[in-house]
Amino acid sequence: RRGLILHLSAHAVRHEERGVGLVLEDPAGGPHILWKRTLEAFLAGSGGLRHVSLLVLSTCYSEELAQVFIEHGCLHVMAARGLVHDTTARRFAQSFYYELALHASLLRAWESAIKALAIDSDTVTAAEAEHFTFYGQKGAEQASVDSLCGVGNLALTPSAVAGPHKPIHNFIDVATFLDFRLPARPERFVGRSQLLHRLARTCYGPNGRRAVVxxxxxxxxxxxxxxxxxDFVTAPGRLFSCASLLLRVTTPTLGAAIAGLEEQIEALARQLAVGACGGDG
Structure with missing residues (x-):
C-alpha cells in the first residue's frame, strides 16, 4: 500500500565520470557516497519504491536523481537544481510542510513554498527559489497528505494500548522512568571531532570493542x-541508533561499581520484560 512520505536531507558531490553522489554516513559516522549508478542498481534489485508517494530530496544536484526515483515507482519527487544553500533548503521545507499541514495539495504547497522564497529579504535565498523542481506532477493538484497517507483510515485499537499493569516496552519510556536518559549536550563542544570518529570506528563491526574507557x-x-x-553515535542510522542510556556509578571500588551496574541493568531488564545476563554472561 502506498502512503509513505520520505524527506532526504544530505550533501551531494559531482564527479566527471560517476556523476552525482549522495554523501551519506556509514554506521561509524564516516562519509559514504552513494553514486547515481549504484542507486539505480539498488532500486532495480530491491523492487523500487512502490510504497513511496512523496519524496523530498533536500540536497544539491538532486534534480539529476529525481528521475531515477520516478522511474522506480515513486509518484511525486521534489528536488533541487544545482547548488542550494542549507538555509534556503530549510526555508523551502518549512513553507512546504506548513502548507501541507493546512491540507493544501502537493502542487499548491510546492508553488507556495517557491513564492515564499522568491520574496524573502535575503537576496541569496530569493535567487535560489527557482532551483526547486517538481517531478511527477500528474495528480498533484488533488493529492494531499490525507489522500496519500489515508489518514482517515487510521485508528487505534484497544489491543494496541498497553494497560498499566503491563511492562513498559518503549525504550524511551523506560529511560524516563528509570532516569537513565543522557544529560543535555554541552552548548559549546569543539576540538574533538577526530576523536569522536576514532572512537566510533573502534566500536564498529564484528571485531569492535564492547567497552571503552x-x-x-x-x-x-x-x-x-x-x-x-x-549523542553522536545514537543519531538515526548510526552505530547505536536511538539506543543509549546513562548508568551512574559513584563508588570508587571496582567490585562495588560492577555490582551497581548489574543492579541498574537488572532494573532496566525488568521494565523491558527481558532477561538480564549474570556475571558469567
Whole structure:
C-alpha cells in the first residue's frame, strides 16, 4: 500500500565520470557516497519504491536523481537544481510542510513554498527559489497528505494500548522512568571531532570493542565528551541508533561499581520484560 512520505536531507558531490553522489554516513559516522549508478542498481534489485508517494530530496544536484526515483515507482519527487544553500533548503521545507499541514495539495504547497522564497529579504535565498523542481506532477493538484497517507483510515485499537499493569516496552519510556536518559549536550563542544570518529570506528563491526574507557585528569572534559559521543553515535542510522542510556556509578571500588551496574541493568531488564545476563554472561 502506498502512503509513505520520505524527506532526504544530505550533501551531494559531482564527479566527471560517476556523476552525482549522495554523501551519506556509514554506521561509524564516516562519509559514504552513494553514486547515481549504484542507486539505480539498488532500486532495480530491491523492487523500487512502490510504497513511496512523496519524496523530498533536500540536497544539491538532486534534480539529476529525481528521475531515477520516478522511474522506480515513486509518484511525486521534489528536488533541487544545482547548488542550494542549507538555509534556503530549510526555508523551502518549512513553507512546504506548513502548507501541507493546512491540507493544501502537493502542487499548491510546492508553488507556495517557491513564492515564499522568491520574496524573502535575503537576496541569496530569493535567487535560489527557482532551483526547486517538481517531478511527477500528474495528480498533484488533488493529492494531499490525507489522500496519500489515508489518514482517515487510521485508528487505534484497544489491543494496541498497553494497560498499566503491563511492562513498559518503549525504550524511551523506560529511560524516563528509570532516569537513565543522557544529560543535555554541552552548548559549546569543539576540538574533538577526530576523536569522536576514532572512537566510533573502534566500536564498529564484528571485531569492535564492547567497552571503552575514557580517562584523563579532572576537569579535562571526560563527561562532556562521553555525552557528546553518546549523542553522536545514537543519531538515526548510526552505530547505536536511538539506543543509549546513562548508568551512574559513584563508588570508587571496582567490585562495588560492577555490582551497581548489574543492579541498574537488572532494573532496566525488568521494565523491558527481558532477561538480564549474570556475571558469567
Amino acid at each position: 575514557i580517562h584523563g585528569p579532572a576537569g579535562v572534559g571526560k563527561s562532556a565528551f562521553a555525552v557528546e559521543f553518546a
